Amino acid sequence: MADGGKLSPFELRYRSLDKIIEKYGDRPGGLIRVLQKAQDLFGYLSREVQIYVADKMCLPIAHVHGVATFYSGFVTAPRGKxxxxxxxxxxxxxxxxxxxxxxxxxxxxxxxxxxxxxxxxxxxxxxxxxxxxxxxxxxxxxxxxxxxxxxxxxxxxxxxxxxxxxxxxxxxxxxxxxxxxxxxxxxxxx
Ligand code: FES
Incomplete structure (x- = not known):
């Protein structure tokens, strides 16, 4: 956690992601919604973010990684402006x-x-x-x-x-x- 008990911008993004996982995690197609939101929040789906999502949704990392790399709308490396x-x-x-x-x-x-x-x-x-x-x-x-x-x-x-x-x-x-x-x-x- 950042100084003074405040959440850093990075931590705030994970908090936002937690909310989406809570909302869509159990729904059909929920993983796609969660990954879309994660990409919006972080800019791309890093290995760390994929592991975090897999962990929170109790899914194998191979499955999350497979979805993240299958759809052309997802990116797994930092993008340019x-x-x-x-x-x-x-x-x-x-x-x-x-x-x-x-x-x-x-x-x-x-x-x-x-x-x-x-x-x-x-x-x-x-x-x-x-x-x-x-x-x-x-x-x-x-x-x-x-x-x-x-x-x-x-x-x-x-x-x-x-x-x-x-x-x-x-x-x-x-x-x-x-x-x-x-x-x-x-x-x-x-
Ligand atoms: S083939 Fe349809 S826009 Fe390029």
Missing amino acids: YTCSICMGTACYVKGAQDVLDRFKKVLGIGEDETTEDRLFTLRATRCIGACSLAPVLAVNEDVHGHVTVDEVAPLIESYRAQETREDGDRIADEPDRPRADQGAAPPPY
Whole structure:
């Protein structure tokens, strides 16, 4: 428990998970609901979280792990801020989705289900996402991009990087105690 008897944010997440387990643990399909909530709370289903769920629900860890790795909606490793999901369904595949995926791998320098070192991008190949008329299709988090060509991949990634840089700039500007160049901050000691 955190200092002063207060629960840490991490402990609070486990408390929330306990409530979901209490509510759905005995219901049909309860494990799926519990794992969905666990993923919402922790960002992904780590080994520790899977063991915790198995323990609390009196299930074999192999069963929980099997469910966590079977459904494409679950992730068992930390994700980047932006998840790039390339549709590899039939319509997208015949329109060049493999080339688009390969270009993502090349530009990001990672493979499928991997995350860039700066934790900005995770790359995934997915099944049909229901926008076949726009094939080839990909999604970056909730943003769907259709008729994507390989040449558009690098600029697309760059646009998300630029967005990140802008958000970082805004955060720094909003920090009241941080000296800014236009406020006559002291020069560095060199
Ligand atoms: S096959 Fe890609 S959106 Fe349907």
